[in-house]
Amino acid sequence: MDKFETLTGVAAPLPMINIDTDMIIPKQFLKTIKRTGLGKSLFFEMRYDDAGKEIPGFVLNKPAYRQAQILVAGANFGCGSSREHAPWSILDFGIRCVIAPSFADIFYNNCFKNGILPIRLPQETCDKLMKAASNGANAAFTADLKGQEITTPDGEKVAFEVDSFRKHCLLNGLDDIGLTLAKKTKIEAYESARKTAQPWV
Amino acid sequence: MTAPRTLFDKIWDSHLVDRQEDGTCLIYIDRHLVHEVTSPQAFEGLALSGRKMHRPGQTLAVADHNVPTTDRSQGIADPESRTQVETLEANGKAFGVRVFSMSDVRQGVVHIVGPEQGFTLPGMTIVCGDSHTSTHGAFGSLAFGIGTSEVEHVLATQTLVQAHAKNMLVRIDGKLPEGATAKDIVLKIVATLGTAGGTGYVIEYAGGAIRDLSMEGRMTICNMSIEAGARAGLIASDETTFAYVKGRPMAPAAADWDKAVAYWKTLSTDAGAHFDATVVIDAATIVPQVTWGTSPEDVVAIDGCVPDPKKAADEGKAKAMQRSLDYMGLTAGQPMEEVKIDRIFIGSCTNGRIEDLRAAASVAKGRTVAATVKAMVVPGSGLVKKQAEEEGLDKIFREAGFEWREPGCSMCLAMNADKLEPGERCASTSNRNFEGRQGRGGRTHLVSPEIAAASAITGHLTDVRKLLA
Ligand code: SF4
Numbered sequence A: 001m002d003k004f005e006t007l008t009g010v011a012a013p014l015p016m017i018n019i020d021t022d023m024i025i026p027k028q029f030l031k032t033i034k035r036t037g038l039g040k041s042l043f044f045e046m047r048y049d050d051a052g053k054e055i056p057g058f059v060l061n062k063p064a065y066r067q068a069q070i071l072v073a074g075a076n077f078g079c080g081s082s083r084e085h086a087p088w089s090i091l092d093f094g095i096r097c098v099i100a101p102s103f104a105d106i107f108y109n110n111c112f113k114n115g116i117l118p119i120r121l122p123q124e125t126c127d128k129l130m131k132a133a134s135n136g137a138n139a140a141f142t143a144d145l146k147g148q149e150i151t152t153p154d155g156e157k158v159a160f161e162v163d164s165f166r167k168h169c170l171l172n173g174l175d176d177i178g179l180t181l182a183k184k185t186k187i188e189a190y191e192s193a194r195k196t197a198q199p200w201v
Numbered sequence B: 001m002t003a004p005r006t007l008f009d010k011i012w013d014s015h016l017v018d019r020q021e022d023g024t025c026l027i028y029i030d031r032h033l034v035h036e037v038t039s040p041q042a043f044e045g046l047a048l049s050g051r052k053m054h055r056p057g058q059t060l061a062v063a064d065h066n067v068p069t070t071d072r073s074q075g076i077a078d079p080e081s082r083t084q085v086e087t088l089e090a091n092g093k094a095f096g097v098r099v100f101s102m103s104d105v106r107q108g109v110v111h112i113v114g115p116e117q118g119f120t121l122p123g124m125t126i127v128c129g130d131s132h133t134s135t136h137g138a139f140g141s142l143a144f145g146i147g148t149s150e151v152e153h154v155l156a157t158q159t160l161v162q163a164h165a166k167n168m169l170v171r172i173d174g175k176l177p178e179g180a181t182a183k184d185i186v187l188k189i190v191a192t193l194g195t196a197g198g199t200g201y202v203i204e205y206a207g208g209a210i211r212d213l214s215m216e217g218r219m220t221i222c223n224m225s226i227e228a229g230a231r232a233g234l235i236a237s238d239e240t241t242f243a244y245v246k247g248r249p250m251a252p253a254a255a256d257w258d259k260a261v262a263y264w265k266t267l268s269t270d271a272g273a274h275f276d277a278t279v280v281i282d283a284a285t286i287v288p289q290v291t292w293g294t295s296p297e298d299v300v301a302i303d304g305c306v307p308d309p310k311k312a313a314d315e316g317k318a319k320a321m322q323r324s325l326d327y328m329g330l331t332a333g334q335p336m337e338e339v340k341i342d343r344i345f346i347g348s349c350t351n352g353r354i355e356d357l358r359a360a361a362s363v364a365k366g367r368t369v370a371a372t373v374k375a376m377v378v379p380g381s382g383l384v385k386k387q388a389e390e391e392g393l394d395k396i397f398r399e400a401g402f403e404w405r406e407p408g409c410s411m412c413l414a415m416n417a418d419k420l421e422p423g424e425r426c427a428s429t430s431n432r433n434f435e436g437r438q439g440r441g442g443r444t445h446l447v448s449p450e451i452a453a454a455s456a457i458t459g460h461l462t463d464v465r466k467l468l469a
Helices: A085-094 A107-112 A122-135 A162-170 A176-181 A183-199 B007-013 B040-049 B077-097 B110-117 B131-139 B148-157 B183-192 B214-227 B237-246 B254-264 B316-329 B352-365 B380-390 B392-402 B450-460 B464-468
Strands: A006-014 A068-073 A097-100 A117-120 A138-142 A149-151 A157-159 B016-019 B025-028 B031-033 B059-062 B099-102 B124-129 B144-147 B159-162 B166-173 B199-205 B232-234 B279-281 B288-293 B299-301 B343-346 B374-377 B425-428 B443-448
Touching: A006 A097, A068 A122, A068 B025, A085 A107, A097 B077, A107 A117, A107 A162, A107 B148, A122 A138, A149 B316, A176 B159, A183 B016, A183 B025, B007 B016, B007 B144, B007 B199, B031 B110, B031 B148, B040 B059, B040 B077, B040 B124, B040 B148, B059 B077, B059 B110, B059 B343, B077 B279, B110 B124, B110 B214, B110 B343, B110 B380, B124 B131, B124 B148, B131 B144, B131 B214, B131 B232, B131 B237, B144 B232, B144 B352, B148 B159, B166 B183, B183 B214, B183 B279, B183 B288, B199 B214, B214 B232, B214 B237, B214 B352, B237 B254, B343 B352, B343 B450, B352 B380, B352 B392, B352 B464, B380 B392, B450 B464
Parallel strands: A006 A068, A068 A097, A097 A117, B031 B059, B031 B124, B059 B099, B124 B144, B166 B199, B166 B279, B199 B232, B343 B374, B343 B425, B425 B443
Antiparallel strands: A006 A138, A138 A149, A149 A157, B016 B025, B025 B159, B288 B299, B288 B443
């Protein structure tokens, strides 16, 4: 997993609530057995018409936002399925930070496992950031994980919360599995105790 | 004396392997279900890092999302789907994981197979790379969906790094009125909480109306916990649970059985335990329901009307509602029962169990599917199909004009060939009505098996109570 320290990039506004995982990446793209290559299909239904042509009005098709690295969205982002194809497609497009008033649990977890920083902020703050992101061309935001702070194009600073362990892993690009395997003796001790108490498990 | 604890807290505490100073917990995972869509990258990751599976015997794999529901003797036509299913079987072999292959009578939707086999047991932690893993909570186990990275984590360590969720109690007091089902209860719950209302919570369902439900009904309720945004949903085990589990192939037997039941009986919420949120619904107010929009919270009574966006709480909501109505091709104020239906889907991990098929068959019996409707019944598993055929349900459906299919997820998510055409409208017993869920441009109304069957007969959304009156 790539480290996440500070990210400076264009933020794309997507002012819709309940953006579900089917909207992020529809199921026809779940048939892959790879993690990569999904970026071109991100937001497929909103991004392309029936003939497969880009819909010019969709934010990521607009010249100002084609290189967006941050996404500002409405509440309950990522609801629906557990598919990790959702964060994979976001990452593959080049977005590494999503800002919203709230996220669905599984999606939120999945982001951290893939080096994406999801930031929860109050509705009013998100509204302000949405407005700033909508200003168009090359309005760059900075997301600083270490300082837990977003800087808007006008230089305004917004603090955000993040779980300290997740922050630590993301900052250092740590792989969860490696960390857990270091606790192998604890796992095995747990297993042998369970085996006596609940042999059917 | 320890402080009174909730059922969720008890399961959590008994699975705690490690707790870091910052509160991050490592919890043990007893059972892991795997399907073909969310697992290939996890097995690949394991192989690439040269890691082994920690305890392969705790994992059970079955292909369900991509499998055809028509004749399977020729294999899978779609090359990508075929690759996924073959990859699952190959990974099973390589890592020593049991796989129920497509030709196995035990194959079916992963959340139907687990309980059916006794793989799912009370008091356990159960995960799967699938959000509807919450289904297994019906057994009083902590069951939740995980992403593919977490699937890999479980394969390698049999544990997960988790933060403790909050406790919510949803109590359905009293008795359900005639014609209302478990599906109607859960649609009502989702409508009450909203799709994000359960975010960060594990919901415990309790109350008389929940106790009265069969295991099938309880699974329908827990299944859709995720539609309310909850991490998991659970129902304390009781005699109904034990009777269902007893004698299943993977359930404990002999002396272990008695020991297990004695333990399971300790697994209920203590009097006075703290819930961070409590919602109480009077069962008597729950009528047969239907969704009108593109979010599972968009619920009205089947004899009600399409709601008006102008009456929405705020502008964002109004906009979302209007977008839904445009997509669904509906207008505010239109009676739901006048909405014409093109397709019927009876199946999925929400309503693809034997009891659901019996309920639908009892409505279909001696009646005929409307000429304008294409209706399909997809049993949740090979064993459900077998039992239904032994009971003659397949005959009832076929004679009424329903298609009788092979088991799988099918048109619940339309990853295989079963899908809606753009603009087609479907009454479906599944759990999601998102845009394009059942096929690009397809329009989904979520309903109970009874309403789905009734709507197949009349050709429009139908209050089953009127048909049976
Ligand atoms: S039946 Fe539907 S909801 Fe259930 S596992 Fe399959 S696709 Fe998911």
